[in-house]
Amino acid sequence: DIQLTQSPSFLSASVGDRVTITCRASQAISHYLAWYQQKPGQAPKLLIYAASTLKSGVPSRFSGGGSGTEFTLTISSLQPEDFATYYCQHLNTFPLTFGGGTKVDVK
Amino acid sequence: QIALKESGPTLVKPTQTLTLTCDVSGFSLDTSGEGVGWIRQAPGKALEWLAVIYWHGNERYSPALKSRLTITKDTSKNQVILTMSNMDPVDTATYYCARRQGITMNYFDHWGQGVFVTVSS
Numbered sequence: 001d002i003q004l005t006q007s008p009s010f011l012s013a014s015v016g017d018r019v020t021i022t023c024r025a026s027q028a029i030s031h032y033l034a035w036y037q038q039k040p041g042q043a044p045k046l047l048i049y050a051a052s053t054l055k056s057g058v059p060s061r062f063s064g065g066g067s068g069t070e071f072t073l074t075i076s077s078l079q080p081e082d083f084a085t086y087y088c089q090h091l092n093t094f095p096l097t098f099g100g101g102t103k104v105d106v107k
Numbered sequence: 108q109i110a111l112k113e114s115g116p117t118l119v120k121p122t123q124t125l126t127l128t129c130d131v132s133g134f135s136l137d138t139s140g141e142g143v144g145w146i147r148q149a150p151g152k153a154l155e156w157l158a159v160i161y162w163h164g165n166e167r168y169s170p171a172l173k174s175r176l177t178i179t180k181d182t183s184k185n186q187v188i189l190t191m192s193n194m195d196p197v198d199t200a201t202y203y204c205a206r207r208q209g210i211t212m213n214y215f216d217h218w219g220q221g222v223f224v225t226v227s228s
Contacts, residue, residue, distance in 0.1 A: 001170075034214040036154075043203055043218035044146075044154065050209075055216065087154055091212035095169045096144075096156040 002026055002090050004099035012107040019075040021102045023088035028068045032091035035064055035073045038101075039084045048073065049091070078104070109133035111143070111204050111219035118225050119194050125224060129187040129204030136182045137162050142207035143187040144215060145178065147200040155200075159207055160187060196226045 003026040013019050023033065031051040036044040046055050048064035051071055061076045075082055083106060088099040115127035127145070134141055144159035158168045158178040168176050177190045187204060201223045205215035 032212050036215075043205075043221050044215075045218070046214060046216045049214040049216075050212065089154070089156075089214065091209060091214055094167050095171075096159075096213055098146075098154040098156065100153045 001095055002029060002093060002097055004088050004090060004097055006086075006088060006099035006102050009100065009102060011102060011104045013078050013104060014107045015078055015080055017078045017107075019078050019082075019104060021073045021086055021104075023066075023071045023073070023099050025069045025071070025090060029090050029092070031067050032093075033064075033066070033071050034089045034091055035062075036087045036089065037082075037084045038087065044087060047086075075104075109206060109217045111206060111217060113202060113204050113219045113222040115202075115222055115224070117223060118227065120228050121195055121226060123194050125189075125191045125194050125198070127189045127191075127202055127204075127222065127224075129189070129219060131185050131187065131204075131206070134206065136180050136185060136187065140208070140210070142213070143180070144205050144207050144213070145187075145189045146203045146205060146215070147198075148203070148221075149197075149200040152200075157191075157202075158189060159213060161207075194226045198224070199226045200224060 005024045034049040035047045038044040052064045085103045142161040145157040160178045175192045180187045201221040203221045205218040
């Protein structure tokens with residue numbers, strides 16, 4: 001199974017900050033990675049797939065990068081609605097797996 | 108407007124079989140490229156993928172739970188059904204269904220609201 005390790009697990013930030021979350025895969029997965037945002041009591045929402053393709057309607061302050069084993073999710077200027085937990089997911093081999101999550105909260 | 112909604116029991120006893128239904132709208136379960144997956148999340152824990160079914164009927168399961176899971180679809184009713192046998196308290200979680208997309212990949216672009224299932228005697 002492909003293991004996904006996210007870092008950090010927790011991140012304290014302020015509105016306007018540039019935030020970067022890392023997801024490392026236990027083996028190379030090319031560009032087969034997605035990022036989701038989840039707020040308390042809500043279902044996850046897809047932000048990015050294929051490592052860097054922004055889902056339609058997702059604000060452009062979100063961006064994804066990387067390939068192989070190391071990937072990043074960057075929020076260029078953190079907004080109040082961005083405080084949430086973020087998960088990565090690999091996309092093309094089974095079993096599909098998710099990372100452990102990164103919680104972004106208020107500094 | 109694409110929508111998915113889960114339904115099923117919110118409380119099951121240990122050893123019982125859980126049956127969850129996902130009602131979908133805004134897309135067809137037999138359209139090429141479509142699929143529906145189930146993902147669960149134990150309280151305070153990360154997401155865990157369970158199963159997926161494709162438009163052509165093929166299914167894939169989490170190896171850890173494969174012996175206990177069955178995923179089916181009823182295209183005429185626009186429903187995807189997940190059964191999980193021999194439920195245990197560790198299976199207490201929110202269960203989500205989600206639409207799967209991607210040509211060579213499997214990402215979930217629309218999710219249901221989830222149903223929280225408690226396993227307790």
